[in-house]
Amino acid sequence: MIFKRKIYDKLLEWKNCFSGEKALLIEGARRIGKSTIVEEFGKNEYKSYLLIDFNDASSVVKKAFENYLNDLDTFFMILGTEYNTPLYDNETLIIFDEIQQYPKARQSIKKLVKDGRFDYIETGSLISIKENVKDITIPSEERKLKMYPMDFEEFCWALGEDALVQYIKNCFEKRVPLEENLHHKAMLLFKQYMLIGGMPMSVSKYLENNRNFAAADAEKRDILTLYENDINKADAKYRSKVASIFVQIPAFLSKHEKRVRLSNIEEKSSFPMYQDTFFWLGNSMIANECFNCSDPNVGLSINEDRTYIKCYMGDTGLLVSHTFTENEITEGELYKQILHDNLSVNEGMLFENAIAQELVANGYPLFFYTHYNDEKHRNDIEIDFIISNGSKIKPKIFPIEVKSGKKYTTKSLENFMNKYQSRIGQGYIIHTKNLCKKGNILCIPSYMTFCL
Structure with missing residues (x-):
């Protein structure tokens, strides 16, 4: 196709x-x-x-x-x-x-x-x-x-949903929610997108086989095998490290903070030891790197801290097949759970990966932010993504929190916006619900991410 x-x-x-x-x-x-x-x-x-x-x-x-x-x-x-x-x-x-x-x-x-x-x-x-x-x-x-895998808008085009995509764009521009039935339809499409991903052959197999998830999964596993073969051709100096990071991407993303902990891979390891590893994964575009920004401003890369890194899969559909066994896929229970919102932890991992994929496809480098509170001995602010308008005349940053669950708090985002209020253009929460406003925070459904 x-x-x-x-x-x-x-x-x-x-x-x-x-x-x-x-x-x-x-x-x-x-x-x-x-x-x-x-x-x-x-x-x-x-x-x-x-x-x-x-x-x-x-x-x-x-x-x-x-x-x-x-x-x-x-x-x-x-x-x-x-x-x-x-x-x-x-x-x-x-x-x-x-x-x-x-x-x-x-x-x-x-x-x-x-x-x-x-x-x-x-x-x-x-x-x-x-x-x-x-x-x-x-x-x-x-x-x-x-060039990246198909984003959600392109996925909808492939499924013949051009009119719905235009409606989503219009609602985002006007800052109004979708009609409720169309919201549920759009969310169902986004869940299909998470499961199938944006690799054209996977989408093609899905459509050619009457929207069969297993047919798409078989194609994705072939692609993952190609990636593994490419890794085996990497420079011998860092080949084993690349393979180790690639295998453990689902494990890193399944944790609450989703950050790569090198000490879990190799005792006394440090980022310089893995610098070529992340260079390889990032430049191969198999993975999307997300770096910590210690002082978020319009020039986000100036203050990036490369010792704190998240590593997302370049395609969320591939992450599904990379995470779950073939039996879990073919039995169909995984798809039922995700389509019916019953897979909380792993759905959160897939949900955030899909948002990262959408942002990268829109041309945004990925940055996150954490603030450690010495008195509380824990992070008291955690922002999943920060994007910038790139303007030199009116520079602004836009913090994004991703919420896959139906119940959540906005405290972390509010604290961040108060701390850096002069720099903020708009704070966003990306969630599974319809568009709404919570104070000065705009909450948008995940299917609207491509509009940012």
């Missing part, structure tokens, strides 16, 4: 404004639909397109990069002949797929863009990992664009 994706508009913007000056590099985790959307873009927007998949490119193609970059007429003749594709000046897109498998092709972008005959899009998984780029010169004629 070909799904509508938001990144398509960004591809159009690049083509119309920058394609003659820059190649486009699309980075993302495995199986999020990079190749599919770029190929669809080539079909729709160009007279011809040529896709070179470097997972299985022939020796003829690779030798063309090695021997003919100083003779581009011959170089393009070889590519056009090998792929049986006519190339038209200013009307052909050449796609370098899985370019991390052949870094020399990435290095050639400088010469190819300067030549000016064709447009170029590169796609890659793990493309920023140090061992993939250490032997090449990174071209400056390259614009990067990150």
Whole structure:
């Protein structure tokens, strides 16, 4: 299935404004639909397109990069002949797929863009990992664009719920609740999104098999196996640590504070010992890192404390399959419990991961905040996420508390907003109920997160 994706508009913007000056590099985790959307873009927007998949490119193609970059007429003749594709000046897109498998092709972008005959899009998984780029010169004629799994809005499009999505947007803009029956429908869709996730093949299997959760789960387990194989190819210096963190992500998230405690992995371990580990997981986009911000301001990264970290899965549907056994999935009880709000602890873990996934898809880096009270000997303020408007003229931060249960308090968020009141734009609680206001806090249902 070909799904509508938001990144398509960004591809159009690049083509119309920058394609003659820059190649486009699309980075993302495995199986999020990079190749599919770029190929669809080539079909729709160009007279011809040529896709070179470097997972299985022939020796003829690779030798063309090695021997003919100083003779581009011959170089393009070889590519056009090998792929049986006519190339038209200013009307052909050449796609370098899985370019991390052949870094020399990435290095050639400088010469190819300067030549000016064709447009170029590169796609890659793990493309920023140090061992993939250490032997090449990174071209400056390259614009990067990150791609993520489908967010909730894209998931709704896939399920044919375009009208409901527009209604949700309108209600958010007007700060009014949804009609109650439509609220329940939207929450049911969001729970499906948590369980299925945003990996296109998982969504496709779900729809092709009459919304069968088990069919989607089988696809997700195949993707997790691919990730495990990628981890086994990581640098030997930190391979075992990456594997250890990856395996324990569900365990970390099931705790109340959801923070990675390195001492639970290895005695006397410290963050510097695991720095490459988190670099690998973050840059592979398998996981979404969330760092503590000790002094929350509009420049959140300036005050980040990397010794305190949360590690969310890049896709919540994958987290479900990573957390629960195949028997727990196929018996169907897990889905019943989540769809009927009966899985409190684990649903909270999945719920918060889904909110993190939505924020990242909206372009927000993840930060959290804790304040330790020396008198009480405990944390008295805990904020799940903080986002910033990024404005230099009217800078504001927006604290977010995630509440999966029906009963909760707002004390921690209120204390934070009082402590940093001059910096606050709006405080949010994201919960399972309809939109409402509690004092100066706006409480929004989880399905509205993509509107932030």
